[in-house]
Amino acid sequence: xxxxxxxxxxxNCDHDAYHAAKHVxxxxxxxxWHKETDLHGADVVILPGGFAHGDYLRTGAIAxxxxxxxxxxxxxxxxxxxxxxxxxxxxxxxxxxxxxxxLRNTDMYRCQFxxxxxxxxxxxxxxxxxxxxxxxxPIAHGEGNYFADPEALEELERNRQVIFRYxxxxxxxxxxxxxxxxxxxxxxxxxxxxxxxxxMPHPERAxxxxxxxxxxxxxxxxVVHSLIARV
Amino acid sequence: MTxxxxxxxxxxxxxxxxxxxxxxxxxxxxxxxxxxRQGKYFELALPGRSAxxxxxxxxxxAHKLLANPVIESYRIEVTE
Numbered sequence: 001x002x003x004x005x006x007x008x009x010x011x012n013c014d015h016d017a018y019h020a021a022k023h024v025x026x027x028x029x030x031x032x033w034h035k036e037t038d039l040h041g042a043d044v045v046i047l048p049g050g051f052a053h054g055d056y057l058r059t060g061a062i063a064x065x066x067x068x069x070x071x072x073x074x075x076x077x078x079x080x081x082x083x084x085x086x087x088x089x090x091x092x093x094x095x096x097x098x099x100x101x102x103l104r105n106t107d108m109y110r111c112q113f114x115x116x117x118x119x120x121x122x123x124x125x126x127x128x129x130x131x132x133x134x135x136x137x138p139i140a141h142g143e144g145n146y147f148a149d150p151e152a153l154e155e156l157e158r159n160r161q162v163i164f165r166y167x168x169x170x171x172x173x174x175x176x177x178x179x180x181x182x183x184x185x186x187x188x189x190x191x192x193x194x195x196x197x198x199x200m201p202h203p204e205r206a207x208x209x210x211x212x213x214x215x216x217x218x219x220x221x222x223v224v225h226s227l228i229a230r231v
Numbered sequence: 232m233t234x235x236x237x238x239x240x241x242x243x244x245x246x247x248x249x250x251x252x253x254x255x256x257x258x259x260x261x262x263x264x265x266x267x268r269q270g271k272y273f274e275l276a277l278p279g280r281s282a283x284x285x286x287x288x289x290x291x292x293a294h295k296l297l298a299n300p301v302i303e304s305y306r307i308e309v310t311e
Binding site for chain 1: 247
């Protein structure tokens with residue numbers, strides 16, 4: 001199984017994603033520079049965290065016009081599993097592959113562990129999770145304050161597209177558990193077809209217990225499992 | 232022509248930066264500043280185009296790139 005990790009100028013979690021896919025999961029992994037126009041036959045595509053194009057203008061606003069995004073769009077349209085983590089999530093929002101937008105955090109840049117609850121398990125990136133499972137995963141962002149207008153929010157809920165919510169360690173949706181002001185404690189969502197997922201926390205940085213948590217590994221294990229199940 | 236594009240968050244969208252600036256101003260004693268909304272300002276150099284064409288082009292790039300229509304709106308001024 002091959003993971004493609006897209007590298008934009010300013011990506012800085014590309015190596016974390018590569019390490020998790022290649023060395024922790026033991027899968028094939030390749031970097032794909034943003035000027036390339038094909039994804040090397042990848043089975044899974046990751047848009048990693050970082051500061052693509054320095055976060056100039058808006059996070060993800062320039063990256064969405066990178067040449068590689070045409071191939072990423074086609075991959076997603078064909079049902080391929082695509083995940084955007086942190087800055088990658090912001091790129092997916094700007095590209096219109098996921099609904100909504102990111103605002104600045106309500107208070108400041110936050111770099112810490114958070115708890116997220118798995119709200120939906122019928123996506124390629126959560127299928128091994130138990131419904132309501134709480135994962136301890138780190139965040140590191142200044143613009144993760146998820147926003148969508150009331151109609152769009154209702155549509156997300158109606159279609160069960162909210163797949164991760166910030167919660168207390170006990171799994172309750174609380175104001176204290178929300179690190180950035182996101183509406184309805186939204187930490188991650190998927191598209192209508194459920195194959196495109198975006199989340200602000202970094203599962204790829206929490207795949208080995210010496211890093212403080214290995215809870216994130218289930219997200220990547222899930223996608224491997226989903227592809228094996230498909231074959 | 233020069234097109235000036237002002238991008239601001241929609242009134243319905245909370246502005247965390249503006250809020251922080253407002254709080255700082257209050258701390259500095261400027262109680263009279265009730266609220267601050269932060270935005271972005273762009274100057275586009277558009278040689279060889281009429282005012283009408285300049286406005287149309289500025290609107291197109293504002294919509295496609297300079298502003299995110301989900302959270303922001305924009306205003307355009309065109310001058311010689």
